[in-house]
Amino acid sequence: MEDFFRPNETSEQLCARCTNLTYFDCTEEEMLWCFMGPRRLPLLRIVPITVFLLMIFLTGVVGNVAVCLVIIRHPAMHTDTNYYLFSLAVSDLLLLLFGEYFLLYYSVL
Template identity: 75%
Template sequence: MESFLRVNETNEHFYERCTNLSYFDCSEEEMLWWMMGPRRLPLQEIIPISVVLLVIFLTGVVGNVAVCVVIVRHPGMHTATNYYLFSLALSDLLLLLFGSFLDFPQIV
């Protein structure tokens, strides 16, 4: 926000000039920043979010691979219900591998 403040301008003055319709003196970039927030998350928010998403990813991959391996290796597990669970684990694994990285926050 400091990059949008003019010389000797406080946050209140910035808010006033970007929200006062009778005296509107706000650029498009300033207005977008005011309404939508910064384009990048600060590093102190990126790191915990990334760690949580990485733990979810690794837990999902390990758990779904374990389910698939157990069902394939043990002949007693070859039932219709377990084939259905195998299918669900495989689809969840594919979603984790190919779809998870689209949800990671943008650093740049």
């Protein structure tokens, strides 16, 4: 972050320098940092995000597997509505298994 600042320059001055259309004095990396922020989040933000996403993942997997097992094991639950709920649970489980991993991966980077 400090690599982009000139001596005694604040982040507001950097963004003003990168958004001035009459005198544009900014590199591409400086402009990207100004508009998009730093490339990596600080550790104090990564840890709560990771814990929150892991809690969502674990409760989602346990809940959806439980729904699937209850519908499969009890013959009284073999109704059209429960088959629909079963397909929703499988769909949610697949989304958790494949989507949550990439969300966690890209949020930590």
